[in-house]
Amino acid sequence: MAKQNRRKKVGLPLLPEHEALFKPLKENGGYATCFFNNKGGVGKTTLVANLAAELAQSFGAKVLVVDGDPQCNLTQYVLDDEDALITYSEADPSSVYSVIRPLTLGKGYGETLPIRTVPKFGFDLIIGDPRLALQEDLLAQDWRDAKAGGMRGLRTTFVFADLVAKARELNYDFVFFDMGPSLGAINRSILLAMDFFVVPMAIDIFSGWAIKNIGSTVTVWQKELRTGISLSEDPSEIPAIDQARTLRFVGYVTQQHKERTGTEPDPDNGEDAVKKRIVQAYKNISESFPLQIATSLNRFYDANKVDPHLGDIRHLGSLAPKSQSQHEPMIGVSGTGSYTQLRKQAREIYRVIAARYLENLGGLLDRG
Numbered sequence: 001m002a003k004q005n006r007r008k009k010v011g012l013p014l015l016p017e018h019e020a021l022f023k024p025l026k027e028n029g030g031y032a033t034c035f036f037n038n039k040g041g042v043g044k045t046t047l048v049a050n051l052a053a054e055l056a057q058s059f060g061a062k063v064l065v066v067d068g069d070p071q072c073n074l075t076q077y078v079l080d081d082e083d084a085l086i087t088y089s090e091a092d093p094s095s096v097y098s099v100i101r102p103l104t105l106g107k108g109y110g111e112t113l114p115i116r117t118v119p120k121f122g123f124d125l126i127i128g129d130p131r132l133a134l135q136e137d138l139l140a141q142d143w144r145d146a147k148a149g150g151m152r153g154l155r156t157t158f159v160f161a162d163l164v165a166k167a168r169e170l171n172y173d174f175v176f177f178d179m180g181p182s183l184g185a186i187n188r189s190i191l192l193a194m195d196f197f198v199v200p201m202a203i204d205i206f207s208g209w210a211i212k213n214i215g216s217t218v219t220v221w222q223k224e225l226r227t228g229i230s231l232s233e234d235p236s237e238i239p240a241i242d243q244a245r246t247l248r249f250v251g252y253v254t255q256q257h258k259e260r261t262g263t264e265p266d267p268d269n270g271e272d273a274v275k276k277r278i279v280q281a282y283k284n285i286s287e288s289f290p291l292q293i294a295t296s297l298n299r300f301y302d303a304n305k306v307d308p309h310l311g312d313i314r315h316l317g318s319l320a321p322k323s324q325s326q327h328e329p330m331i332g333v334s335g336t337g338s339y340t341q342l343r344k345q346a347r348e349i350y351r352v353i354a355a356r357y358l359e360n361l362g363g364l365l366d367r368g
Ligand SMILES: Nc1ncnc2c1ncn2[C@@H]1O[C@H](COP(=O)(O)OP(=O)(O)O)[C@@H](O)[C@H]1O
Pocket: 039, 040, 041, 042, 043, 044, 045, 046, 047, 073, 255, 256, 257, 313, 314, 315, 316, 317, 320, 321
């Protein structure tokens, strides 16, 4: 298909072992992953956009990204300023809101998905929409109906599952959802429609609590949904119900937003000792993550098959804002001087995370 041609090759050349990780997944395809942490500002949006770009541009994957956050940060990141301005000045832009809207009008699911291409990132996109926040009430109301087995409620609850089913038909290898940080009705509907979730974490104690919340909340939702389906009159009326997705945990990525200065600190030097304490303080917290994950999310993955630590993204300095203002993935930012080094680091970091993501998907899907 001509589609491959518009994908720029900007990352590192692909090694055979990386190709081997993608190949078996490509054959089945259509895996839906959301990136979620009910704590804000942990780097979710940056990770979704850059990991999707790495998979698309370096691995040649066909990726659909859905901006499920009413704040639309991902859309603002990846669309050029003028494009965003024109799009959002329309009275009714085609967006993720257009996917839900027919349901609120009692019309069932829409026929097609409002997909656009984002050549600079190499993936396709369903743009975000501030009006999505207006649907929070509808989804909450219909959830009550869904739990009691109501067909209307179930149909609304499965709106994102239907989106994923349609994306599969369009042969996407991966469908990624960026989300806002709440455990509200929109995010419930997204999470319940996913095959996988990834948790981006900041190195702070709040991330540990967030993980606990995600595990226990999703468990309750899944139970309530199963009850609803068992009470419903005609579940076969909703094709996406059949797909009975089992939500699995792929892993977590830590993001270090605070600059770590200095190299190996010298304990005899007063100033460096301060730096060492700062680094040690991060280390103490991040060392507690594996146990917290194993305790809170053990239902969602098999520890014998995957190591959930996908990687760490260091502070990439001014590459992050530069990438935002150029609306380019970090691996494709143009700039000389310090940007050459930062871009190289970004290429290595996102390659490792993409490879680990694919490796864990393979491990979790292994039925053996
Ligand atoms: N690796 C990084 N290096 C530097 N800044 C980063 C990095 N990752 C994210 N940021 C910055 O941190 C802020 C929050 O990131 P964002 O992806 O918007 O988080 P979230 O979606 O979880 O709210 C943004 O301003 C982003 O540019």
